[in-house]
Amino acid sequence: MRHAFVVRLTHWVTFVCFVALLVSGVQLVISHPRFYWGETGNVLTPALFQLPIPSSRASVSTGYGYVLPDQNGWSRALHFQAAWLVVFTGLLYVGVGLWTRHFGRNLLPRAGEFRVGALWSTVASHLRLKPGGEDGGAESYNVLQRMAYLGVVFFLFPLMIWTGLAMSPSFVAGFPAVVEALGGHQSARTIHFFTTVTLVGFVAVHLVMVAVAGFGPRVKAMITGHSEPARRDP
Amino acid sequence: MSRISRRKWLVGGVSGVVGVAGVAAAGDAARRHGLMPPDAGLRFGTGAALTYAAQRTLTGESRAREFRREQISAKPFANPSQMKEEAYARSREKGFADWQLQVEGMVARPGAISLAELKEIPARSQITQLVCEEGWSYIAEWTGAPLAAVLEQAGALPDARYVVYYSMEKDWWDSIDMADALHPQTILAHGMNGGAMPAEFGGPLRMRVPRQLGYKSVKFINRLLVTDRIEKVGNGLGSSGPDYGYSWYAGI
Numbered sequence: 001m002r003h004a005f006v007v008r009l010t011h012w013v014t015f016v017c018f019v020a021l022l023v024s025g026v027q028l029v030i031s032h033p034r035f036y037w038g039e040t041g042n043v044l045t046p047a048l049f050q051l052p053i054p055s056s057r058a059s060v061s062t063g064y065g066y067v068l069p070d071q072n073g074w075s076r077a078l079h080f081q082a083a084w085l086v087v088f089t090g091l092l093y094v095g096v097g098l099w100t101r102h103f104g105r106n107l108l109p110r111a112g113e114f115r116v117g118a119l120w121s122t123v124a125s126h127l128r129l130k131p132g133g134e135d136g137g138a139e140s141y142n143v144l145q146r147m148a149y150l151g152v153v154f155f156l157f158p159l160m161i162w163t164g165l166a167m168s169p170s171f172v173a174g175f176p177a178v179v180e181a182l183g184g185h186q187s188a189r190t191i192h193f194f195t196t197v198t199l200v201g202f203v204a205v206h207l208v209m210v211a212v213a214g215f216g217p218r219v220k221a222m223i224t225g226h227s228e229p230a231r232r233d234p
Numbered sequence: 235m236s237r238i239s240r241r242k243w244l245v246g247g248v249s250g251v252v253g254v255a256g257v258a259a260a261g262d263a264a265r266r267h268g269l270m271p272p273d274a275g276l277r278f279g280t281g282a283a284l285t286y287a288a289q290r291t292l293t294g295e296s297r298a299r300e301f302r303r304e305q306i307s308a309k310p311f312a313n314p315s316q317m318k319e320e321a322y323a324r325s326r327e328k329g330f331a332d333w334q335l336q337v338e339g340m341v342a343r344p345g346a347i348s349l350a351e352l353k354e355i356p357a358r359s360q361i362t363q364l365v366c367e368e369g370w371s372y373i374a375e376w377t378g379a380p381l382a383a384v385l386e387q388a389g390a391l392p393d394a395r396y397v398v399y400y401s402m403e404k405d406w407w408d409s410i411d412m413a414d415a416l417h418p419q420t421i422l423a424h425g426m427n428g429g430a431m432p433a434e435f436g437g438p439l440r441m442r443v444p445r446q447l448g449y450k451s452v453k454f455i456n457r458l459l460v461t462d463r464i465e466k467v468g469n470g471l472g473s474s475g476p477d478y479g480y481s482w483y484a485g486i
Contacts, residue, residue: 032369040363042370044309057368059313072367073479077278084284169365170445170485174293185363185371
């Protein structure tokens with residue numbers, strides 16, 4: 001399958017933004033690696049959980065005998081810069097995708113793919129690290145790919161933006177329901193964190209699958225749009 | 235070069251030019267409407283500029299969320315104070331009876347207001363959340379003089395665009411635009427949770443700007459400067475924040 005220009009462009013811009021958001025997000029978490037549920041939480045209140053990592057703030061007791069350097073300044077700036085870029089990129093991708101019927105043609109699972117037998121054989125081939133489109137090779141997305149991509153585009157990314165906005169004191173002044181629907185400011189922060197973990201998991205599996213399908217050719221296809229003949233597994 | 239690819243280059247080139255022109259026009263419009271933060275020119279200023287313009291446009295004069303009395307945090311937290319000024323220690327010994335707020339710049343009646351005079355201004359009490367940029371938060375009741383009332387008393391001139399506020403703590407100052415300065419929830423807080431403002435939370439006087447992150451709520455306030463030329467103040471970036479990597483606008 002040939003990747004359209006907009007798909008390729010938005011894929012790589014999103015990739016750059018994702019790395020920037022992840023690196024800066026990790027730095028921000030390091031300044032307070034404790035998570036809470038509800039409206040408020042600080043070092044004087046019990047945490048829902050605390051990550052077993054050192055902190056960049058002396059006020060957080062971590063059990064480590066040292067405090068990491070404070071990186072929040074540039075991290076915050078980079079985080080919001082990348083967030084804006086990825087939102088614009090996402091809007092472009094979804095807008096063009098709807099216009100060209102990309103989602104209906106390439107991403108919505110096809111009839112019959114949800115049958116237990118069909119699903120199971122796809123899952124099994126993935127577990128044997130021999131995935132591949134139903135037409136064989138990489139000619140089209142298989143049902144697991146379709147569901148994963150749709151989940152990232154229409155669930156995880158919107159949830160990330162929603163929980164991010166819910167942490168903005170100015171935005172929730174105008175739209176309080178955005179944070180109240182999540183159970184409070186700290187709940188939003190905790191969901192933001194778990195959504196990150198899920199996205200990192202997706203990227204990890206995605207990279208393994210790309211490697212199995214042939215890292216060089218698949219990356220080349222995502223850059224140039226020209227796909228080599230699909231490799232057929234015996 | 236085939237016709238298709240020539241058309242692609244043309245479309246790409248035209249969209250590129252339109253895009254660059256659009257960004258430049260948007261920047262101009264933002265500057266004309268006062269939607270450009272003073273530190274927009276910094277390395278990562280574009281994101282903060284977009285956030286500032288978008289939130290000023292979308293959320294307007296909205297109020298920060300206020301909470302019920304039973305939601306007040308039993309254990310509020312304040313980052314340890316770096317205050318080392320001798321003048322502060324001396325004033326604290328006197329129960330801050332000699333604390334003064336200097337008001338200067340574009341005001342008809344510049345001068346000093348004592349803490350007692352500030353407490354005579356009809357106070358506003360509000361139960362709001364303080365969110366630290368590090369990620370933690372607490373809810374407390376803050377009581378203080380609305381900044382708008384202080385500005386009115388001093389006769390702030392209509393052309394004023396920013397209110398700069400200084401901490402007694404060395405090298406700590408910040409500023410807000412008039413949208414926040416005249417906002418009813420922006421107060422010079424001298425009370426917290428029913429008592430006087432504790433020293434660790436910025437007593438005797440702390441600026442509270444509840445629609446922005448905690449670092450805009452500067453502690454130990456002893457000077458206000460009303461201005462229309464923020465670029466002439468200090469580092470020209472609107473606050474001491476950029477010196478430490480923090481953006482001027484913290485509505486996020």
